Amino acid sequence: MSTSSQGSLISWPNPAPAVTERLRQLAAFALHHSLPVALWRLPNASAPQLCLSFSAEAALTGLPPALEPTAPAGFAFFPFRDSDHNPALFLPADVLYDTIQPDELRVNEAAAGASTLLPQLIDYLTKSPQPTTHSQNLPWPVSPQPAPHAATQAEYTALVERGVRAIEKGKVQKVVSSRAARWPLPADFDALAAFSELMERYPRAFVSLVSAPGAGTWLGATPEVLVELTADGRFCTMALAGTQPLPPDHQPQHAIWRQKEIEEQALVARYIVSCFKQLRLREYDETGPRTVVAGELLHLRTDFSVNLRTVPFPTLATDMLRLLHPTSAVGGMPRQAALEFLQKYEGYDRAYYSGFLGPVNLPAPGVSQLFVNLRCFQVRPGEAILYAGTGLTIDSDPAREWQETELKLTTAGAILS
Structure with missing residues (x-):
């Protein structure tokens, strides 16, 4: 892998896996490190995007995101009502993967936790395991709240x-x-x-x-x-x-x-x-x-x-x-x-x-x-x-x-x- 002169772009190794497999690898890295991850596809678009944060604590916020151009980049995930049970989240885009440009990862090297986790991520992707054909066994987090009542x-x-x-x-x-x-x-x-x-x-x-x-x-x-x-x-x-x-x-x-x-x-x-x-x-x-x-x-x-x-x-x-x-x-x-x-x-x-x-x-x-x-x-x-x-x-x-x-x-x- 190589880092661009701006220190923000990382290239996938060659030969790179298919795009769907790259998404699985990034999701798997986030889940195995208990990190927040978001994957989305905009309306009428064809290419999904993914961002993950290097710190679960940094994603917690009690305020709606600021939408000015100078505000941080990331992914907002807010509940119907903000509460301790359902925390308001803003996932900083410490790693951004846009499949329109499938051979690049954009990273924030100054993010909290990046000094430790970014080298681990690079190493993980460089020494990528065999393609993970299924995500069933990944440790997807479950809400700590009890399942809600289902009305008859x-x-x-x-x-x-x-x-x-x-x-x-x-x-x-x-x-x-x-x-x-x-x-x-x-x-x-x-x-x-x-x-x-x-x-x-x-x-x-x-x-x-x-x-x-x-x-x-x-x-x-x-x-x-x-x-x-x-x-x-x-x-x-x-x-x-x-x-x-x-x-x-x-x-x-x-x-x-x-x-x-x-x-x-x-x-x-x-x-x-x-x-x-x-x-x-x-x-x-x-x-x-x-x-x-x-x-x-x-x-x-x-x-x-x-x-x-x-x-x-x-x-x-x-x-x-x-x-x-x-x-x-x-x-x-x-x-x-x-x-x-x-x-x-x-x-x-x-x-x-x-x-x-x-x-x-x-x-x-x-x-x-x-x-x-x-x-x-x-x-x-x-x-x-x-x-x-x-x-x-x-x-x-x-x-x-x-x-x-x-x-x-x-x-x-x-x-x-």
């Missing part, structure tokens, strides 16, 4: 009915109820192979595999952008709500939406506009709502963007992130009243479901993409914990809401069959 249909029906009554009484305008489900893992389950299958199944989704001590191991394929900063200087976010199945041989433009879904989506869009108003920002573009495909489901989506080259607002993304999370699409409105309802009645800990995740200042400063952690599951011994939720309005029907959660569970759950 009767329990979820009672939650929906309680939510509708709260709306009728004016306590909330909307509340997003959710539930967990426990599915058995296949005997030969391979987390890295599952990540690859999610990439194949859902090319338009943000696909991720995140593993960290204290947080466990999570896989997902989410359709929802929370906050994005693009290379051409735009801030973007979206309102995504309303769900119906995509029938075979049907086009999205042929979808017919009920008043319930239209109103649910409009509430989310109005909340984003209210956040812009809190920041006294009026120069934004709004497009939609329109019907979009996410896996085998259809949603209503409205896009918002701000041209930061004509509207100088360097902290806009950071400020909006703090105002938006948790969004009304995963909590409800008014936000505080809806969150208090969920805390009291939902009956389980969401952990990282409906939190957010994604690369910050990667692959370059000023480019960040954070997504709402939907259509995801955590891996536990012998089982996966899947999650799904529905937005309740005054017109919600418990049987329909249960069926909607069943549909959503099949997105990530399809790879467990």
